[in-house]
Amino acid sequence: MENTDLLEEAKKYGFIQDQQVWLKPFMNYPARQVGDVKESEDDSLVYFAKRFDMFQDKVNNLLERIATSDNKGSFLMKVLHMKEQIGNFDALGDFEQVYYTLSRTEEEINDTIKQNREKNLSLKIALTQEAEAYSESIDWKEATEKLKELRTTWIKTGPVEKELTDEVEERFRNAVEKFFERKKNFFEDKKRMQNRTYERYRDLINQSYALMNSEDWEETTAKLKQLQNQWKEVGGTLSRTAMTKMWGDFRKAHNHFFERLKRKIQKEKSASREQFYEQNYEGKQNLAAEAERLLQERSLGEAVKRAKELQAEWKKLGPVRPEVSDAVWERFIKACDRVFEMSSLEHYIRKRQQAAEETYSEVDGLQARITALREFIKSDRNELELLEANLDKLNDSPSNESFRNMLKGKIRNYNRKIGTKTAMIEMFQSQLSAISG
Numbered sequence: 001m002e003n004t005d006l007l008e009e010a011k012k013y014g015f016i017q018d019q020q021v022w023l024k025p026f027m028n029y030p031a032r033q034v035g036d037v038k039e040s041e042d043d044s045l046v047y048f049a050k051r052f053d054m055f056q057d058k059v060n061n062l063l064e065r066i067a068t069s070d071n072k073g074s075f076l077m078k079v080l081h082m083k084e085q086i087g088n089f090d091a092l093g094d095f096e097q098v099y100y101t102l103s104r105t106e107e108e109i110n111d112t113i114k115q116n117r118e119k120n121l122s123l124k125i126a127l128t129q130e131a132e133a134y135s136e137s138i139d140w141k142e143a144t145e146k147l148k149e150l151r152t153t154w155i156k157t158g159p160v161e162k163e164l165t166d167e168v169e170e171r172f173r174n175a176v177e178k179f180f181e182r183k184k185n186f187f188e189d190k191k192r193m194q195n196r197t198y199e200r201y202r203d204l205i206n207q208s209y210a211l212m213n214s215e216d217w218e219e220t221t222a223k224l225k226q227l228q229n230q231w232k233e234v235g236g237t238l239s240r241t242a243m244t245k246m247w248g249d250f251r252k253a254h255n256h257f258f259e260r261l262k263r264k265i266q267k268e269k270s271a272s273r274e275q276f277y278e279q280n281y282e283g284k285q286n287l288a289a290e291a292e293r294l295l296q297e298r299s300l301g302e303a304v305k306r307a308k309e310l311q312a313e314w315k316k317l318g319p320v321r322p323e324v325s326d327a328v329w330e331r332f333i334k335a336c337d338r339v340f341e342m343s344s345l346e347h348y349i350r351k352r353q354q355a356a357e358e359t360y361s362e363v364d365g366l367q368a369r370i371t372a373l374r375e376f377i378k379s380d381r382n383e384l385e386l387l388e389a390n391l392d393k394l395n396d397s398p399s400n401e402s403f404r405n406m407l408k409g410k411i412r413n414y415n416r417k418i419g420t421k422t423a424m425i426e427m428f429q430s431q432l433s434a435i436s437g
Contacts, residue, residue, distance in 0.1 A: 208254055287317075369428050
């Protein structure tokens with residue numbers, strides 16, 4: 001714009017008074033001094049008109065940047081700052097028009113921000129709902145990866161309205177933290193269980209090595225048999241490599257002792273050996289018979305105490321002939337199992353009654369015991385199915401024979417427990433029938 005035009009433009013919006021350059025009042029802004037006359041009045045007016053053109057160029061440049069940007073919301077503070085300058089920028093020009101232009105731009109940006117925040121809210125709600133669905137998952141690997149993806153998407157998603165920010169953020173954070181807290185607890189529990197399992201196996205191995213050179217044949221045989229039974233009952237899960245090594249160490253100690261025992265027995269006279277076996281067999285038959293009578297002849301508490309005493313006496317007896325060993329042992333352990341299962345059942349029923357603050361009638365009590373036993377059997381069957389599945393996975397390699405035998409032993413134990421509980425159910429059902437009849 002030529003100086004002549006600038007001068008005319010300046011006179012529209014400014015004036016000279018007492019050698020001072022003033023901007024005329026506009027909108028709610030009062031007249032204010034923007035400078036002093038330096039050389040001549042006209043030159044001063046032109047100078048401040050040029051300053052307005054410079055200010056206008058800044059505004060136009062900002063508007064162009066906003067128009068070509070995908071993130072218009074990021075320019076809001078710049079627009080507000082430019083509006084603030086209208087009241088203090090020293091220049092002469094149509095500030096009112098600039099004000100209205102910037103105000104329209106501010107409104108447009110605010111509308112865009114509002115629309116974007118509504119979109120962001122919708123997306124964040126969807127992300128939160130998906131995170132909440134995964135927060136209950138036990139597929140730890142898949143859920144972890146998915147929640148990481150959701151969290152990355154969440155970070156990349158823009159803000160929502162300020163009054164909703166805390167609520168939305170907290171809901172999403174709670175869902176994510178809930179999953180990772182559950183995951184952390186799960187693996188900590190698993191690690192603790194594995195450590196307890198490992199230490200229990202190591203303890204049984206150490207006890208076995210301490211006994212492998214013993215010459216107290218009868219007592220050591222009983223102790224090693226006990227350790228073998230305890231090994232079967234350890235449970236838990238360890239890596240196949242760790243389990244195979246520990247089982248090898250365990251069997252090495254037992255094989256060493258029983259090979260020594262075998263050579264000793266072979267040196268003894270056949271008659272003495274048979275007599276030794278017969279005495280032990282008679283003793284074990286008597287213990288088994290007494291164990292079978294415990295629930296008929298004693299109170300439950302006394303029966304449990306005596307069953308433990310009988311088990312201790314059993315351990316003191318030496319071996320019997322191999323062909324009868326399993327049978328007499330099964331007879332004895334089934335009788336003991338029945339006592340302990342009955343004790344566990346009654347303890348469970350007492351707890352149920354105490355929790356409910358009620359006393360069962362005779363019929364209700366029998367029904368409650370039958371229901372509880374069925375639930376116990378269900379749990380036992382789950383464990384049994386897992387053991388059988390693991391057994392089926394083993395190939396026929398000779399190196400797996402020891403592990404296979406261990407699994408078979410555990411399977412026998414669970415079958416025996418299920419059989420004991422089943423017999424108890426039948427007994428209670430007979431009692432119910434007798435009451436109904």
